[in-house]
Amino acid sequence: MRSFLTRRVFATALVLASSLSPVVASAAQPDSGERNSEHAAPARLLGEKIVPHKLDFRDTTVGGFSGIDRNRCTGEYVFISDDRSNLQPARFYTARLDVDAGGVHSVDFTGTHPFLQPDGSVYPSPALADGKAVDPEEIRVDPRTCTYWWAQEGDRPTAAGAPVIQPSIQFAARTGAYLGRLPLPPNYEVTTEERGPRRNQAIEAITFGADGRVVTSAIEGPLLQDGPVPDLQHGALVRVTKQTRNGRVLGQFAYPIEKIFAESDPSSPWGPDTGVPSLLAFPDDPDRYLVLERTWVAGAGYKIRLYDATTRGATDVQAMDSLAGQSVVLMRKKLVADFDTLGLSAVDNTEGMTWGPRLASGERSLILVSDDNFVADAVTQIVAIAVR
Template sequence: MIIGMSVSLMRRACAATLLVTATLVPAAAAAPQPGALAPESKRAVQARLLGEKTVPHKLDFQGTTVGGLSGIDRDRCTGEYVLLSDDRSFLQPARFYTAKLDVDAGGVHAVDFTSTRPLRRPDGSPYPSPALGDGKAIDPEEIRVDPRDCRYWWGQEGDRPAVDGPPVIQPSIEISEPDGTHHARLRLPENYLITADRGPRRNQAVEALTFGARGTVVTSAIEGPLLQDGPVPDLTHGALVRVTRQSRGGRVLGQYAYPIEKIFAESDPTSPWGPDTGVPSLLAFPNDPERYLVLERTWVAGSGYKIRLYDTTTRGATDVRAVDSLAGRPVVPMRKRLVADFHSLGLSTVDNTEGMTWGPTLPSGERSLILVSDDNFDKDAVTQFVALALR
């Protein structure tokens, strides 16, 4: 989630629909070992645009404001899609939506919302607004449907308040029933927790979550580098963010450093907002437990958004679960190949894309990928559904 944006951030793509072949990109890592990002195999992913659909701004649905859609996943038990809003109970109680998406080889034909329910705390009450300052609010960002029992697992970033601000809210991965009732919580690694001088930065905690290995592995990613892992990306350097594989019970199976790119343009010096970049979503490949699609989202004042999709793997990367700080450490990061730069796809606009999930298999044998953008409830942004075909 990017907060406080109220200016038009969109840049129109002028290229026609394009087949984008995966290419090797350099690491944005801190002192990676030579050859850390060498080509993995001939399995290059290709992507092309199927179509897009925009939902009306601040659409009213069952007394709620549709917007802030930061996570999407398909519910195999119903055939519908589940969408998580990152409204922190400012407009209405923190909630999710269900929807029917008409997507095929011809594009995105319709998005029809079917229900909405609030996320509930263990005591059955909805989550309060952060304005109460009681440290019990949440910042929901990602949602996945359990492939085993169709419960909803969702990640929230918590909050690292300013000095003398409200209490710290720890990030977490919660598990809810399809009606929003709280069921359980996944135990997170110790280095995901917020302390005075360590852990995730504000608004850069757990924003990416996926199931892999037939539902036996839960993988999450921190959106930006931990405080102890070094500075955020700038115009000359990228950064490393942590990706963690866990069992369903919370046991850490491995933790790896994913290299995010450097900032792509200089920021408008008149803007009060600095660049923002990170990993808002990742998605496991169904047939390879160590392979993921990773979404990188960057916003720069005056230049707008750059959205890039990468094919990545933990295979061969250093397990850093016992590495206290990645700053200056010669670790081997995850390898990555560029699948698509959204400005090359022929979209009507490139906005704040934050969620993605697998869609139906197409008659061509390609697998569809469905993505959604978070409009931040801003009139200058859009809620955009995009469908890609991946070969």
Template sequence: MRASLTRRACAVALLVTSTLAPAVAVAAQPGGNERQSERAAVQARLLGEKIVPHKLDFQGTTVGGFSGVDRNRCTGEYVFLSDDRSQLQPARFYTARLDVDAAGVHAVDFTGTHSLLQPDGSSYPSPSLGDGKAVDPEEIRVDPRTCDYWWAQEGDRPKAVGAGPVIQPSIQFAGPTGDYLGRLPLPSNYEITMEERGPRRNQAIEAITFGSNGRVVTSAVEGPLLQDGPVPDLENGALVRVTRQTRDGRVLGQFAYPIEKIFAPSDPTSPWGPDTGVPSLLAFPDNPHRYLVLERTWVAGSGYKIRLYDATTRGATDVQARESLAGQPVVAMRKKLVADFDTLGLSTVDNTEGMTWGPELPSGERSLILVSDDNFVSDAVTQIIALAIR
């Protein structure tokens, strides 16, 4: 989702009971056969951070808008996805080498950039052309089997009927230089329709991750589907859908993830309302049901609230056959707070959108690399953060 118009951050709770879902059942606590890895509390601490110069020029492109990041095991490099909708330069990704260790983030060296290409080999056009072919890149993952790139884009729901073309969200595959390789079939309720169903405008797919050694692809929509009820407010949270699929698109299950209510009232003089949702999730390597989930909220006058959660689909209701979650009893995904970014000691808490596992540390902890989306505006930053996860 683009925060240049509606900036955001993130806040959360364990299980949300909202007006749209007045009876969210609490999942049973883990029994004796629950995996020890899922019972153990996850902790996080800050290793360090690095701020990339604003609007850095690299190979004739403007660095910024980073909404996704992943590590390529085949090259040792990281890939960063820009959410520039071909308005500055063609939609693209960057590769970089990061010098990260237990002492912090020492260097970020960009090594390449490539345009994401359409099936005919051309780059994606700007939305201003109005031809219905534009994309809104939001997440990128490296295929653990092939090291090709899988990337998600939100598409576009027009503000009103006839105000522009509907562009459907998608998860596409690209080669190492951006060549189009195909796409993943998505659940039918991810489709944007003009019958007030499907994802809201700028709240479609922002999060994808591989699990089970590449056999499972999990995605999440950023906010509640239109048919699932209203967005969070000061009193109520909401439920967003998380979907587990095979590599060929077969749905294995769909679950409700609870996002928090808005953490503070908006500045009444601002034209922008609060904005909250799930911009990224990341599968645990040793548990197919367990995920790190990033939540982000932005409130005018209060700024960003970013929180990281340890969540599980184990015991949650499979909602793939439910037309609506509004007013329905649902056992939501359970989650535990891992980190509130306000308490990490960062130089600033900004629009964090992407995360990936980094290398293991001598302490036995696993590093976690996160990146913020500066939306190419001067009052935001491209911030690369390294955490240690125990």
């Protein structure tokens, strides 16, 4: 999410939680579920590895990692960079990770390719884009074909006359060649009215479930018509959508994100940011997901939380034009990990996650990556944790 890039200059380095029982809430002012929150089986840290800042790899600048997934066909991991073609053309990287119960032992990059437009050209920088810029945020490996599906959140311009760039989920070959795109639900569209995703809060999260038959995506923050962003007193609702591979909407659900965890430094010109940068389907349960919540507050830094959530029993809200004031059964969730308690060297801008190898203990390993926004006071951090 690019808004963090400028904000890190002003930042000091460094809860609408609900249980897995049905929760009915009004989206006009979602109540905090802290008093009823439950914990899933706790996660534990396996290890971490920091990638050198602005590492040069094949004449590109490594960084801005907003998503990660594992390719079962090659055994490699793929990372998407959220460079909007400002440094080099929008691109992804492949790497081999040595991860086991003892931690993250090595990260060895093996390749990089730019994403290509339908005409075979690379994506231009925003200054030259004429409406064709992209903001890459998430990448997944198709479990059936081992090609890539990637999400970009477009742009709701702030300047008069600037082009609207629609969010999209596209398909790419392992060379980056354009293969197509997934039709998105109408309420994912950025409009010239006060409707649809906020700027920098569109699609940041996609995942495959049900052996690749279902694609689930999440909007990072509440749609404009669904109510305000979280503050110190209240959380908000974001929409999570299940679709078939050809785009048919199977259901859309309201996920409750936490209220802001701390007051902002009053000297900062930037307000807090919070939202869902990634979600990950459980292989054996088509309704169950890990959901990553990431919050940044000036003067307080990052708060990263991981939740175990389900759509089972939640209200299908796809026909609701607005969630504001509506009583709906929310997605239920349990806290898996607050990154402040894991013992990491730093809690940074974690944006991507995928399953790693299963451990001898019966636990699953989870691999996460942070987006350094290409600035010196942030890190590209690859973290491995164990979850039940």
